[in-house]
Amino acid sequence: MKATIFDIQRNSFVDGPGIRTTVFFKGCNLKCAWCHNPESQNTKSELMVYSNKCIQCGKCTEKCPYNLKNCDLCGKCALFCLQEARMICGKNYTVDEVVSEVLKDKAYYEGSGGGVTLSGGECMLQIDFATELLKECKKNNIHTAIDTAGNVPFEYFMRVLPYTDLFLYDIKCFDKSLHKKYTGVSNELILGNLKRLLSLKSNIWIRIPIIPSVNDNAGELLKIKDFIYKNGEVEKIELLPYHKIGEHKYEALGMELHSFDLLSKERLLELQNIFNI
Amino acid sequence: MTERIEKLCELTLSGKMFVNPIKTKFDVNDSSLSKIDMETKRLCEYILNQEPMLTPYSSMTGMFNFDGSVVGDAFQRSGHAGTAEALKKYYLNKIENLSTMEWQHATADYERVLDIGISGIINEIDKSLKCHSLPEEIEFLTGIKMVACTLIQWAEKCSKAALELSKKVYDDNYKQNLLKLSSALLNVPKNPPSSFYEAVLCIYVCFSANPDSVGTLDRYLSPFYFKDIKNGVLTHDEAKEYLQELYLMLQATTHIDSPHFTRGGQSHFCIGGYLSNGENAFNELSELIVEALIDLPTYIPQITLRWTKSTPRSVLRFMMDSERRDPHKRIAFTNDEKRIKCYTEICKIPYERAVKYTTVGCNEPAFLGAIAGSNSKGNLLRSIETLFHKHGDEICNFDGFDELYNFYEKILFLDLQKILDYDDQYNLLRAKDINYISSLFMCDCVENAKSVTQGGGNTAIASPMLIGIVNVIDSLTVVKELVYDKKLFSMSDLVSALKSNWVGYDDLRTLILKKCSFFGNDADVSNEVGNRLYNSFYNYLYGKRNIFGYQWLIGDLAGYNEHYKWFGEDTKATPDGRYDGDLMKFGLGQNEGKDKEGLTALLNSVCKLDKTGIGCGSTVTNISIDKKMVEDNEQFEKLVDVFETYFKNGGVHFQLTYVSKEDLINAQKCPNDYKRIRVRVSGFSDYFVNLNDHIQNDIIKRTDYKN
Numbered sequence: 001m002k003a004t005i006f007d008i009q010r011n012s013f014v015d016g017p018g019i020r021t022t023v024f025f026k027g028c029n030l031k032c033a034w035c036h037n038p039e040s041q042n043t044k045s046e047l048m049v050y051s052n053k054c055i056q057c058g059k060c061t062e063k064c065p066y067n068l069k070n071c072d073l074c075g076k077c078a079l080f081c082l083q084e085a086r087m088i089c090g091k092n093y094t095v096d097e098v099v100s101e102v103l104k105d106k107a108y109y110e111g112s113g114g115g116v117t118l119s120g121g122e123c124m125l126q127i128d129f130a131t132e133l134l135k136e137c138k139k140n141n142i143h144t145a146i147d148t149a150g151n152v153p154f155e156y157f158m159r160v161l162p163y164t165d166l167f168l169y170d171i172k173c174f175d176k177s178l179h180k181k182y183t184g185v186s187n188e189l190i191l192g193n194l195k196r197l198l199s200l201k202s203n204i205w206i207r208i209p210i211i212p213s214v215n216d217n218a219g220e221l222l223k224i225k226d227f228i229y230k231n232g233e234v235e236k237i238e239l240l241p242y243h244k245i246g247e248h249k250y251e252a253l254g255m256e257l258h259s260f261d262l263l264s265k266e267r268l269l270e271l272q273n274i275f276n277i
Numbered sequence: 278m279t280e281r282i283e284k285l286c287e288l289t290l291s292g293k294m295f296v297n298p299i300k301t302k303f304d305v306n307d308s309s310l311s312k313i314d315m316e317t318k319r320l321c322e323y324i325l326n327q328e329p330m331l332t333p334y335s336s337m338t339g340m341f342n343f344d345g346s347v348v349g350d351a352f353q354r355s356g357h358a359g360t361a362e363a364l365k366k367y368y369l370n371k372i373e374n375l376s377t378m379e380w381q382h383a384t385a386d387y388e389r390v391l392d393i394g395i396s397g398i399i400n401e402i403d404k405s406l407k408c409h410s411l412p413e414e415i416e417f418l419t420g421i422k423m424v425a426c427t428l429i430q431w432a433e434k435c436s437k438a439a440l441e442l443s444k445k446v447y448d449d450n451y452k453q454n455l456l457k458l459s460s461a462l463l464n465v466p467k468n469p470p471s472s473f474y475e476a477v478l479c480i481y482v483c484f485s486a487n488p489d490s491v492g493t494l495d496r497y498l499s500p501f502y503f504k505d506i507k508n509g510v511l512t513h514d515e516a517k518e519y520l521q522e523l524y525l526m527l528q529a530t531t532h533i534d535s536p537h538f539t540r541g542g543q544s545h546f547c548i549g550g551y552l553s554n555g556e557n558a559f560n561e562l563s564e565l566i567v568e569a570l571i572d573l574p575t576y577i578p579q580i581t582l583r584w585t586k587s588t589p590r591s592v593l594r595f596m597m598d599s600e601r602r603d604p605h606k607r608i609a610f611t612n613d614e615k616r617i618k619c620y621t622e623i624c625k626i627p628y629e630r631a632v633k634y635t636t637v638g639c640n641e642p643a644f645l646g647a648i649a650g651s652n653s654k655g656n657l658l659r660s661i662e663t664l665f666h667k668h669g670d671e672i673c674n675f676d677g678f679d680e681l682y683n684f685y686e687k688i689l690f691l692d693l694q695k696i697l698d699y700d701d702q703y704n705l706l707r708a709k710d711i712n713y714i715s716s717l718f719m720c721d722c723v724e725n726a727k728s729v730t731q732g733g734g735n736t737a738i739a740s741p742m743l744i745g746i747v748n749v750i751d752s753l754t755v756v757k758e759l760v761y762d763k764k765l766f767s768m769s770d771l772v773s774a775l776k777s778n779w780v781g782y783d784d785l786r787t788l789i790l791k792k793c794s795f796f797g798n799d800a801d802v803s804n805e806v807g808n809r810l811y812n813s814f815y816n817y818l819y820g821k822r823n824i825f826g827y828q829w830l831i832g833d834l835a836g837y838n839e840h841y842k843w844f845g846e847d848t849k850a851t852p853d854g855r856y857d858g859d860l861m862k863f864g865l866g867q868n869e870g871k872d873k874e875g876l877t878a879l880l881n882s883v884c885k886l887d888k889t890g891i892g893c894g895s896t897v898t899n900i901s902i903d904k905k906m907v908e909d910n911e912q913f914e915k916l917v918d919v920f921e922t923y924f925k926n927g928g929v930h931f932q933l934t935y936v937s938k939e940d941l942i943n944a945q946k947c948p949n950d951y952k953r954i955r956v957r958v959s960g961f962s963d964y965f966v967n968l969n970d971h972i973q974n975d976i977i978k979r980t981d982y983k984n
């Protein structure tokens with residue numbers, strides 16, 4: 001069994017407690033307008049071309065068996081581009097391969113209360129692999145977390161539940177039509193799943209991306225807050241301010257970019273106050 | 278900071294506290310004396326002719342400097358003719374592009390002088406005189422006894438000067454300080470101090486005898502501190518002030534015009550670590566020692582925390598937090614577990630002495646009352662150059678990596694032996710000198726009736742610093758992984774590429790840079806190659822000792838000079854992608870951005886390198902971290918966890934630089950706007966804009982870890 005993964009990032013300080021290794025799965029069933037990992041959306045591997053880095057040396061054309069047309073992702077152009085202007089995104093891994101990578105930092109997880117985080121994309125779309133991977137990590141006594149947008153059948157949650165110590169559960173918008181407008185899907189399934197997960201008393205951190213002009217208002221956030229507290233308890237709520245770090249990747253993938261304003265520090269503090277964080 | 282310390286600070290940072298040497302007219306009717314007798318006689322005349330540095334704000338004095346007219350201390354080496362000859366020949370001069378001479382750091386045995394006073398040392402000299410009979414031994418002991426007596430007289434001279442000054446000072450507090458100083462100088466350093474204040478003053482006065490490291494300050498000051506605190510005769514704030522006055526003297530030892538004035542590598546000392554009873558030395562006073570330093574806007578001294586398994590996380594956190602608050606980057610970290618094991622098991626140093634090590638200068642280990650036994654730098658990468666550029670044809674016929682490595686190992690050993698031989702040669706030249714004043718404060722010199730420059734101390738290690746270790750590991754990894762394991766290209770392609778300095782082999786070089794699992798990525802292949810190299814070091818060096826009988830270890834730091842540039846200039850292209858003449862790497866930290874897997878991967882690679890401990894010599898791991906990471910408290914806590922784990926895993930050392938790459942690039946463009954950025958270089962820290970282009974570029978290339 002293999003999964004398409006676009007990055008295994010060691011030494012992550014931000015995807016859950018402690019020091020973590022984050023496994024980024026490829027493929028997502030949401031299309032958030034602000035997505036900072038657009039390369040995670042497509043399930044398949046793809047070629048990214050950063051024209052801003054290209055110095056027109058011609059090496060890629062020289063190395064490509066097909067003159068840069070009808071690409072079969074052989075990777076030769078990327079290998080020989082010294083400017084790192086071409087890159088193959090996505091690679092197939094077996095569970096063992098991922099586990100051996102994850103185990104390398106075990107001492108650091110133990111020292112910090114960290115572990116592994118499955119992220120993406122939507123890692124739960126590759127549910128069989130994700131379940132196996134979590135199972136193996138638990139066998140090795142590694143703390144496990146799943147970073148999910150929640151838009152999958154609840155049955156998937158039930159499958160990973162025995163092997164998952166923490167869910168990093170994203171809520172983008174509370175308003176249905178707003179959610180649909182900016183992510184391409186309604187949030188009914190997402191909220192429904194969260195409600196059921198809360199009722200099971202799972203460990204949950206809620207993560208809310210704060211996007212100016214979309215959900216950076218008290219109205220939206222208060223509704224999210226009410227929803228959470230009505231249905232159970234969460235360990236933590238994190239507000240993730242919108243950033244532009246992923247913007248250059250849109251061009252490299254030939255995707256259309258939606259840009260938003262940045263959130264001021266003061267505004268972030270005000271919004272954090274809503275949740276008393 | 279108190280007003281008094283502020284005033285002293287101003288004077289120090291404007292260079293006014295530097296003690297100018299006073300030219301001395303010697304009694305010239307001494308030509309009939311033996312060399313030793315004449316040298317010690319003049320040394321004593323010189324000392325007594327110096328003028329104490331005193332200001333109305335002083336509560337300490339006693340520092341003096343040498344001017345070359347007499348045989349001065351062993352660290353600055355002024356008046357040492359043999360050393361001068363060696364320096365002329367070998368310092369800043371690469372021999373065979375393989376070796377060059379470097380400075381030797383040392384620390385006096387302050388524990389002993391606090392314990393028995395100089396009068397106690399004089400008693401020891403008298404005892405030793407009874408045990409030795411060779412004329413040169415007797416002369417040496419008689420000479421240092423005279424110097425010891427002179428230091429007591431010097432303190433008396435200082436005492437008088439303080440008294441005189443007190444008469445002219447009207448502020449009552451300041452007057453009282455000077456009176457207290459005057460009376461204390463009649464007791465110390467002659468006798469054991471009776472208070473914490475006198476203990477600090479004793480170190481202050483004796484420092485001129487070996488103006489380098491103050492060693493293991495917290496442990497030898499602790500008895501005085503806790504006694505006075507318990508008896509209610511000392512407050513926390515008073516203790517802090519005394520320490521600050523001591524630090525200011527350490528800063529003032531370097532002349533303001535010296536480029537070293539703003540470099541933190543001088544007067545480096547340690548706190549914490551194992552005591553001889555196995556307990557941890559870090560205590561309330563250790564904390565105060567750090568707090569006192571952080572308050573001062575100076576550059577010198579630098580403090581290293583000796584971490585042990587029993588060091589609470591809160592202590593590591595306190596030190597890392599002090600480090601992040603310190604704009605002058607004066608704090609570093611080292612691991613006792615690995616070092617003590619090495620010093621006892623490999624170097625056979627008794628545990629009670631091994632626990633008294635301190636890191637000095639740019640992180641060279643020395644023991645309290647001992648010198649760093651080696652004084653050379655070696656070009657390790659030359660062995661790889663020889664392998665590919667001289668034996669290119671032979672190695673193309675090899676069957677696999679093992680055969681290649683065995684062949685390489687022979688070349689490595691030949692170069693290592695030469696490096697050791699040169700080191701001995703430098704020491705032999707130094708041994709022509711007899712040092713009288715530092716030797717007085719060094720362990721065993723009195724008992725052995727022998728100068729520290731001649732190997733009079735029993736406890737030392739000899740650790741030449743090898744430049745280019747990471748280049749060697751990377752070069753061999755390229756061969757193992759890409760030539761033999763993955764067969765991406767042949768050995769003859771690689772040899773031809775190197776012989777032509779990569780001209781016409783751009784693709785091959787690109788392939789190497791992109792595909793090789795270089796050191797620092799925690800990849801099995803480079804970890805194994807590194808491990809094999811360290812095992813070779815171990816097999817070659819274990820049990821081998823230098824001319825004075827000190828066990829050889831290896832180190833990897835660069836020191837104050839740019840050896841990695843000079844050696845690199847004459848080293849041809851190497852498989853790790855270096856062109857002819859490119860810089861080489863020093864230390865075991867980041868590697869021109871070749872480490873792409875993040876901080877934990879780099880630290881794992883460093884830890885896995887040296888299972889044997891042979892690399893516990895003069896060793897440094899510099900890590901640059903994006904400053905945003907330490908500004909965020911939650912991330913900072915995780916950083917503490919990372920480094921605690923790193924030490925638990927066997928890392929030897931680390932020191933941090935917090936910057937953003939953007940800032941550094943901008944600083945190169947507009948130095949005036951970025952004058953305040955301080956960074957770590959090798960073992961010292963300095964303002965980024967003060968560094969030359971090569972070092973600046975090197976620092977920018979180091980990956981800065983961020984999330």
Ligand code: SF4
Pocket residue numbers: 053054055056057058059060061080081082083084085086
């Ligand atoms: S190899 Fe890279 S830099 Fe050269 S033309 Fe192709 S994309 Fe541009």
Ligand code: SF4
Pocket residue numbers: 047063064065066067068069070071072073074075076077078
């Ligand atoms: S990945 Fe291969 S096929 Fe695709 S453009 Fe590059 S060289 Fe051509």
